Amino acid sequence: xxxxxxxxxxxxxxxxxxxxxxxxxxxxxxxxxxxxxxxxxxxxxxxxxxxxxxxxxxxxxxxxxxxxxxxxxxxxxxxxxxxxxxxxxxxxxxxxxxxxxxxxxxxxxxxxxxxxxxxxxxxxxxxxxxxxxxxxxxxxxxxxxxxxxxxxxxxxxxxxxxxxxxxxxxxxxxxxxxxxxxxxxxxxxxxxxxxxxxxxxxxxxxxxxxxxxxxxxxxxxxxxxxxxxxxxxxxxxxxxxxxxxxxxxxxxxxxxxxxxxxxxxxxxxxxxxxxxxxxxxxxxxxxxxxxxxxxxxxxxxxxxxxxxxxxxxxxxxxxxxxxxxxxxxxxxxxxxxxxxxxxxxxxxxxxxxxxxxxxxxxxxxxxxxxxxxxxxxxxxxxxxxxxxxxxxxxxxxxxx
Amino acid sequence: xxxxxxxxxxxxxxxxxxxxxxxxxxxxxxxxxxxxxxxxxxxxxxxxxxxxxxxxxxxxxxxxxxxxxxxxxxxxxxxxxxxxxxxxxxxxxxxxxxxxxxxxxxxxxxxxxxxxxxxxxxxxxxxxxxxxxxxxxxxxxxxxxxxxxxxxxxxxxxxxxxxxxxxxxxxxxxxxxxxxxxxxxxxxxxxxxxxxxxxxxxxxxxxxxxxxxxxxxxxxxxxxxxxxxxxxxxxxxxxxxxxxxxxxxxxxxxxxxxxxxxxxxxxxxxxxxxxxxxxxxxxxxxxxxxxxxxxxxxxxxxxxxxxxxxxxxxxxxxxxxxxxxxxxxxxxxxxxxxxxxxxxxxxxxxxxxxxxxxxxxxxxxxxxxxxxxxxxxxxxxxxxxxxxxxxxxxxxxxxx
Numbered sequence: 001x002x003x004x005x006x007x008x009x010x011x012x013x014x015x016x017x018x019x020x021x022x023x024x025x026x027x028x029x030x031x032x033x034x035x036x037x038x039x040x041x042x043x044x045x046x047x048x049x050x051x052x053x054x055x056x057x058x059x060x061x062x063x064x065x066x067x068x069x070x071x072x073x074x075x076x077x078x079x080x081x082x083x084x085x086x087x088x089x090x091x092x093x094x095x096x097x098x099x100x101x102x103x104x105x106x107x108x109x110x111x112x113x114x115x116x117x118x119x120x121x122x123x124x125x126x127x128x129x130x131x132x133x134x135x136x137x138x139x140x141x142x143x144x145x146x147x148x149x150x151x152x153x154x155x156x157x158x159x160x161x162x163x164x165x166x167x168x169x170x171x172x173x174x175x176x177x178x179x180x181x182x183x184x185x186x187x188x189x190x191x192x193x194x195x196x197x198x199x200x201x202x203x204x205x206x207x208x209x210x211x212x213x214x215x216x217x218x219x220x221x222x223x224x225x226x227x228x229x230x231x232x233x234x235x236x237x238x239x240x241x242x243x244x245x246x247x248x249x250x251x252x253x254x255x256x257x258x259x260x261x262x263x264x265x266x267x268x269x270x271x272x273x274x275x276x277x278x279x280x281x282x283x284x285x286x287x288x289x290x291x292x293x294x295x296x297x298x299x300x301x302x303x304x305x306x307x308x309x310x311x312x313x314x315x316x317x318x319x320x321x322x323x324x325x326x327x328x329x330x331x332x333x334x335x336x337x338x339x340x341x342x343x344x345x346x347x348x349x350x351x352x353x354x355x356x357x358x359x360x361x362x363x364x365x366x367x368x369x370x371x372x373x374x375x376x377x378x379x380x381x382x383x384x385x386x387x388x389x390x391x392x393x394x395x396x397x398x399x400x
Numbered sequence: 401x402x403x404x405x406x407x408x409x410x411x412x413x414x415x416x417x418x419x420x421x422x423x424x425x426x427x428x429x430x431x432x433x434x435x436x437x438x439x440x441x442x443x444x445x446x447x448x449x450x451x452x453x454x455x456x457x458x459x460x461x462x463x464x465x466x467x468x469x470x471x472x473x474x475x476x477x478x479x480x481x482x483x484x485x486x487x488x489x490x491x492x493x494x495x496x497x498x499x500x501x502x503x504x505x506x507x508x509x510x511x512x513x514x515x516x517x518x519x520x521x522x523x524x525x526x527x528x529x530x531x532x533x534x535x536x537x538x539x540x541x542x543x544x545x546x547x548x549x550x551x552x553x554x555x556x557x558x559x560x561x562x563x564x565x566x567x568x569x570x571x572x573x574x575x576x577x578x579x580x581x582x583x584x585x586x587x588x589x590x591x592x593x594x595x596x597x598x599x600x601x602x603x604x605x606x607x608x609x610x611x612x613x614x615x616x617x618x619x620x621x622x623x624x625x626x627x628x629x630x631x632x633x634x635x636x637x638x639x640x641x642x643x644x645x646x647x648x649x650x651x652x653x654x655x656x657x658x659x660x661x662x663x664x665x666x667x668x669x670x671x672x673x674x675x676x677x678x679x680x681x682x683x684x685x686x687x688x689x690x691x692x693x694x695x696x697x698x699x700x701x702x703x704x705x706x707x708x709x710x711x712x713x714x715x716x717x718x719x720x721x722x723x724x725x726x727x728x729x730x731x732x733x734x735x736x737x738x739x740x741x742x743x744x745x746x747x748x749x750x751x752x753x754x755x756x757x758x759x760x761x762x763x764x765x766x767x768x769x770x771x772x773x774x775x776x777x778x779x780x781x782x783x784x785x786x787x788x789x790x791x792x793x794x795x796x797x798x799x800x
Binding site for chain 2 (some may be wrong): 039040041135138139196197198199200202203204206207209210211213214215216232233235236239240243246248251252254255256257265267268269271272273275276279280283296300303304306309335338
């Protein structure tokens with residue numbers, strides 16, 4: 001029966017402290033007693049999650065939104081990034097009076113396990129050895145990321161999410177939430193995503209991984225021990241990936257064949273074209289804020305994601321217990337996660353009579369459109385959230 | 401006036417030797433007296449071209465076809481490649497009784513200057529220093545490649561080509577031939593190509609170049625002098641490029657998410673998926689047959705190609721003197737050189753009332769379709785060539 005979400009308190013919720021820390025730059029170490037059993041079979045624990053919260057949890061804890069970040073994202077959703085100083089990656093969407101209104105909702109975002117912004121991942125210290133994990137870190141999955149997030153929500157005393165929202169790999173986590181915790185999610189918005197990585201997606205990720213591991217400074221994954229960093233390989237990986245985030249039209253509109261501060265081509269290998277200079281900048285700035293091994297682990301988690309395969313190839317069977325109201329959003333010029341992927345999810349959800357709506361936003365901005373100022377997307381997201389909030393009985397602002 | 405090709409002997413043709421070497425693995429050194437004035441302003445000479453011929457030139461020298469190869473191609477069109485032992489890259493199309501029938505046509509293909517299969521390029525010895533050119537080799541353009549080919553045809557005593565045919569970068573050369581030598585080309589077939597490299601094309605090439613130059617074994621381009629080779633960087637460049645040669649559908653059909661000789665994912669970084677294994681093979685086998693600096697130079701030549709820009713942005717002005725009959729062919733799933741690029745050329749040719757036809761072949765094989773068994777493409781090419789041969793008055797076989 002759609003939209004009936006279990007309202008019983010979750011086991012761990014009763015153990016949640018009365019006054020929890022709120023705000024940015026928080027960390028919590030979980031799994032002391034019961035480690036996280038990863039899909040690969042390894043027990044991970046204790047493990048740390050870095051997270052940020054915005055707004056206030058209401059009295060009946062019904063206004064929590066979990067935001068899930070993408071491959072190279074983090075929990076600095078609406079705050080300046082501590083390394084780059086740039087505005088949070090979704091500051092256009094999350095904040096007071098914004099679509100994900102922090103005057104109305106309690107917003108949580110945690111850095112996924114395997115990443116490098118404070119959550120347990122390959123660059124952190126393995127307690128067993130006292131050295132950075134490197135490649136001894138267990139391979140994690142989207143399912144593992146979500147299980148870790150569920151532990152955080154337990155810790156925060158949040159049994160049921162009002163909504164879980166995310167784009168790209170964040171959208172994979174949203175789908176996994178709906179699949180793994182059908183009773184804990186009232187509404188879900190998977191954006192520009194897929195239920196499984198395609199051969200082309202895997203291929204692009206593999207190019208990135210090969211670029212990193214080909215860099216002699218990668219040192220078999222132990223670069224931190226040797227005080228080195230595979231910056232050249234990681235930059236190449238980022239450059240290749242970055243092309244896939246933009247549409248051909250967006251690149252044409254933004255750069256075309258425009259030259260970089262020069263009147264004519266130089267007949268050399270400097271960055272004659274603006275698009276070359278832009279890509280080089282994307283690569284070189286990325287290495288300042290991201291860990292190469294995390295890039296390997298998180299791309300691997302994306303490659304492994306396949307909700308259908310877990311159910312004998314029948315995607316609908318992944319959603320038999322779904323009670324969540326779901327709004328899928330895709331972008332017409334996204335060729336990394338094309339609309340056809342979202343349609344396949346819609347078909348599967350229709351097959352189990354789920355409450356699902358779907359919008360393909362007309363945009364020439366490509367995959368990255370979900371991070372950009374894209375009015376039709378914002379209107380769609382706002383409209384869906386407002387409708388869901390009404391069904392959930394949430395007032396416009398958090399009550400006193 | 402279309403289809404009227406100048407039949408006066410070209411200046412150099414009268415100097416051609418009576419009996420020329422024919423066959424495979426030929427080389428000729430040209431530009432002893434008059435060096436090749438490159439677009440960058442450098443005089444290159446003498447320079448060597450490696451080439452292959454198939455079939456026999458007829459008495460009035462009216463049956464010559466120049467085949468132009470793509471980025472990593474060479475003059476081993478229908479013969480086994482000397483390094484890989486694999487059949488020639490266009491053996492499906494060129495040969496006795498085939499579409500480009502070597503019983504009927506005299507087929508010439510030369511390795512482009514800047515490449516690495518015997519023609520003058522960065523891995524050859526700079527006579528001025530006695531060392532490999534490396535990055536001291538001048539940056540060449542598609543125009544330079546074509547001017548060098550024209551010198552070869554002069555040497556062979558061929559004034560007018562019956563046809564010039566090529567795909568991808570080969571198609572750029574075809575367009576350049578039509579533009580630069582409107583009197584020397586009776587018919588032309590630019591396949592899966594463009595009149596200028598797009599921002600996305602440049603971006604992918606730049607990723608490849610960055611992968612190569614990031615490899616410490618590249619040694620600033622002087623790897624041959626140091627007895628090293630940037631194989632890892634070149635392999636990554638090839639892997640990234642290879643994805644762009646295939647359509648998403650082709651990758652899905654060929655590999656999907658199929659695993660490589662294993663029952664389940666391994667939770668590691670080995671090639672679990674067939675598409676990973678395939679890409680790794682594409683990368684590692686490529687480095688055996690291609691020179692990294694040549695990859696830099698030839699991608700640069702492609703990036704610089706822009707027939708419109710040379711004419712104030714008006715492509716039609718590049719073709720004002722065109723007399724050639726032209727057949728453009730694109731492939732519906734080619735996202736590297738999409739059909740829209742061919743259409744833009746057709747519009748420009750229509751604007752100057754050129755004799756042009758255009759076919760978009762329905763194919764899910766992507767850009768590489770021109771190298772593959774694609775019946776509709778082959779029928780189109782055969783039909784156009786047969787019609788042109790009839791107009792040219794060529795018999796079915798070369799007369800005795």
